[in-house]
Amino acid sequence: MTCGMTIGLLPGPNRKRTPRLYGFRVIYRNPDATEEGCLMTWEVLGGREKYQIALERLWTGGVKWHCTCADAIYKGSKNPYHVCKHVRAIQESLPALAA
Numbered sequence: 001m002t003c004g005m006t007i008g009l010l011p012g013p014n015r016k017r018t019p020r021l022y023g024f025r026v027i028y029r030n031p032d033a034t035e036e037g038c039l040m041t042w043e044v045l046g047g048r049e050k051y052q053i054a055l056e057r058l059w060t061g062g063v064k065w066h067c068t069c070a071d072a073i074y075k076g077s078k079n080p081y082h083v084c085k086h087v088r089a090i091q092e093s094l095p096a097l098a099a
């Protein structure tokens with residue numbers, strides 16, 4: 001059971017991408033992880049803006065990640081498999097969910 005805050009060191013938003021401490025705060029968790037729809041949402045703190053990440057359970061049984069950052073929206077619209085650094089950091093901290 002994971003709840004509360006996950007901390008990760010990520011490349012920062014400036015041009016040199018100086019590592020920065022990001023925080024991922026769980027704001028919602030569906031008690032039924034097999035139910036179709038939103039499984040979990042996080043708030044990303046430490047970036048240029050506040051972002052939100054959502055993990056969605058698809059009717060196919062797989063999962064889909066969403067992030068509100070510009071990188072995820074821009075690159076994600078061209079490549080549905082694109083994963084932004086925020087989502088990747090959560091996947092690394094919660095390997096069971098990324099599968």
Ligand SMILES: [Zn+2]
Binds near residue numbers: 085086
């Ligand atoms: Zn992102």
